[in-house]
Amino acid sequence: MRNAFIKAMTDILKKNKYVMMLNGDAGYKIFQPISSKFKSQYINCGIAEANMITVATGLAKSGYIPFTYAIGAHVVYRAFEQIRNDVCLNKANVKIVSGGTGLHYADHGPTHHSTEDISVLNCIPNLTIFSPSCPFEVLKMTKEALKIKGPVYMRIGRGSSTKSEKNFNIKKNTLVKTGTDGTIICTGPTVIIGYNVSKILFDNYKLNFAVLNVHTIKPIEYKSIINIAKKTGKIFVIEEHQMIGGLRDIISNIIISNKVYLSKFFAFGINDQFCSYNGTYEGIKNKYNLTDKHISKIIYKQVLK
Amino acid sequence: MNNFELLKKKCKEIKIDAFEMLVRKGGGHFGGSFSCAEILTSLFFNILRKKDKFIMSKAHASVIMYSTFSKKKIINKKILRSYGQENSLLGVHAEHDLLDSVEFSCGSLGHGLSHSCGLALGYKKKKINVKIYCLIGDGEMQEGSIWEALLFAAHHKLNNLYVILDYNKKQSSGLVKDILNLEPIKKKISSFNFDLKSCNGHDIKDIITKIKSFNNYNKPKFLIANTIKGKGIKFLENKHDCHYDVLDKNVIEKYKKDLTQ
Numbered sequence: 001m002r003n004a005f006i007k008a009m010t011d012i013l014k015k016n017k018y019v020m021m022l023n024g025d026a027g028y029k030i031f032q033p034i035s036s037k038f039k040s041q042y043i044n045c046g047i048a049e050a051n052m053i054t055v056a057t058g059l060a061k062s063g064y065i066p067f068t069y070a071i072g073a074h075v076v077y078r079a080f081e082q083i084r085n086d087v088c089l090n091k092a093n094v095k096i097v098s099g100g101t102g103l104h105y106a107d108h109g110p111t112h113h114s115t116e117d118i119s120v121l122n123c124i125p126n127l128t129i130f131s132p133s134c135p136f137e138v139l140k141m142t143k144e145a146l147k148i149k150g151p152v153y154m155r156i157g158r159g160s161s162t163k164s165e166k167n168f169n170i171k172k173n174t175l176v177k178t179g180t181d182g183t184i185i186c187t188g189p190t191v192i193i194g195y196n197v198s199k200i201l202f203d204n205y206k207l208n209f210a211v212l213n214v215h216t217i218k219p220i221e222y223k224s225i226i227n228i229a230k231k232t233g234k235i236f237v238i239e240e241h242q243m244i245g246g247l248r249d250i251i252s253n254i255i256i257s258n259k260v261y262l263s264k265f266f267a268f269g270i271n272d273q274f275c276s277y278n279g280t281y282e283g284i285k286n287k288y289n290l291t292d293k294h295i296s297k298i299i300y301k302q303v304l305k
Numbered sequence: 306m307n308n309f310e311l312l313k314k315k316c317k318e319i320k321i322d323a324f325e326m327l328v329r330k331g332g333g334h335f336g337g338s339f340s341c342a343e344i345l346t347s348l349f350f351n352i353l354r355k356k357d358k359f360i361m362s363k364a365h366a367s368v369i370m371y372s373t374f375s376k377k378k379i380i381n382k383k384i385l386r387s388y389g390q391e392n393s394l395l396g397v398h399a400e401h402d403l404l405d406s407v408e409f410s411c412g413s414l415g416h417g418l419s420h421s422c423g424l425a426l427g428y429k430k431k432k433i434n435v436k437i438y439c440l441i442g443d444g445e446m447q448e449g450s451i452w453e454a455l456l457f458a459a460h461h462k463l464n465n466l467y468v469i470l471d472y473n474k475k476q477s478s479g480l481v482k483d484i485l486n487l488e489p490i491k492k493k494i495s496s497f498n499f500d501l502k503s504c505n506g507h508d509i510k511d512i513i514t515k516i517k518s519f520n521n522y523n524k525p526k527f528l529i530a531n532t533i534k535g536k537g538i539k540f541l542e543n544k545h546d547c548h549y550d551v552l553d554k555n556v557i558e559k560y561k562k563d564l565t566q
Binding site: 085 | 400412416424425456461
């Protein structure tokens with residue numbers, strides 16, 4: 001995922017000398033190809049995220065297009081006021097890219113988990129929020145961010161391809177898989193989970209589930225959500241994020257405000273808790289019930305109810 | 306009347322306009338606005354060239370910036386009358402969206418300096434001769450982001466950045482030295498690799514001379530303007546908590562007399 005971002009940035013920096021890459025000393029060596037090739041367009045701002053975000057607004061005002069990169073948890077929570085006031089209130093042409101979002105930094109502990117970034121940023125005016133699910137989307141969305149004149153936030157966590165690239169359209173949620181028995185709605189790192197769950201549901205229980213990838217959290221494209229909810233009547237949301245203010249709440253709001261009747265609405269995500277677990281990414285997902293196996297079992301039980 | 310005398314006269318008028326705005330509103334940030342009136346007068350009537358940028362990081366003193374804008378004819382004087390009224394373009398903290406003469410919307414302290422660093426870096430990279438003047442407060446210097454910005458400015462040798470500290474020694478609930486001391490401020494700023502000078506922040510000639518005498522080509526500049534909170538209104542100058550005042554109608558005339566003298 002991060003390599004796709006670096007690849008996209010390399011292309012962008014080469015084509016537009018007014019694009020700047022600001023780094024909050026994150027990513028270890030992944031920025032080396034950029035820092036060595038684009039010396040005048042790259043700044044490591046040091047471990048000072050708040051200053052980096054506002055410096056970016058000054059650069060934007062002087063005609064540059066700055067992209068900032070930092071670990072999601074550190075930039076969104078520490079520099080939240082800078083994002084709200086300096087970037088969004090001032091409509092600065094700044095692109096904030098977060099690395100390691102969701103539970104990516106599994107054993108680094110809750111200080112390093114970005115499991116509330118969607119909740120806290122979704123309510124800030126003037127901000128576009130991208131949540132790519134695979135390297136292809138990272139590539140596309142980084143380039144899309146450049147086209148938007150104004151604040152953009154992109155969260156990069158884990159992710160892998162569901163081979164639905166050909167369906168990608170920045171203005172629409174991606175229908176990863178069609179289905180009639182229900183719909184799994186997911187974003188970012190849970191798109192691959194949703195896809196795997198749909199396969200298990202079919203293989204084990206002959207249930208044919210649709211999978212919808214909400215790659216853009218804001219502005220959210222709600223038509224496809226309403227349509228698929230009406231068509232399948234059952235919605236299951238999966239997110240590697242707090243459900244409070246996360247995709248669960250976003251989707252349920254759309255369902256309720258559009259008066260869509262559902263026979264089932266259920267969400268899998270982080271349930272108002274910090275995720276403490278010292279082990280692998282797979283291990284932490286297992287502890288917090290975000291594995292393909294667990295989710296498919298629960299969905300099956302829910303459908304039978 | 307020489308140039309400095311003329312600016313002194315303008316400054317007095319700027320203060321009277323701001324005073325009347327605050328009176329009409331029924332109160333506001335008198336202290337920190339009147340401590341920086343001479344600084345703004347010096348900047349807008351002498352230092353700033355058309356292309357230069359001014360960032361009011363201590364935006365709670367926006368009222369004095371509005372009256373300076375009006376004196377400089379950047380905005381129409383009539384607009385000043387709307388201050389404190391419903392739907393006014395002039396807020397307690399100046400907003401770029403409402404008034405585009407305001408370079409950057411500030412309000413929460415400790416933001417304007419980082420923005421100024423970005424501007425300074427941008428113009429420097431573009432090799433455009435633009436100078437950035439950023440006014441910060443002493444209470445504001447307690448914010449950690451100010452020190453991040455100071456590190457950044459020096460590291461990137463932002464020689465087109467002029468930080469002006471309105472050092473009025475007071476903050477909302479008391480004296481800076483009692484709450485979170487900045488001293489020894491000169492040692493701190495010099496050790497951060499700034500070209501440092503200090504002046505009497507109420508002496509327009511001293512402010513202008515010191516700003517023009519900065520000559521280090523590798524360092525950002527820092528001017529400590531020693532000021533008195535509420536300067537010009539004797540009653541406020543001596544008052545301990547003059548950060549935000551709600552006016553007692555009985556003292557308005559007394560205040561105004563101080564200003565017009």
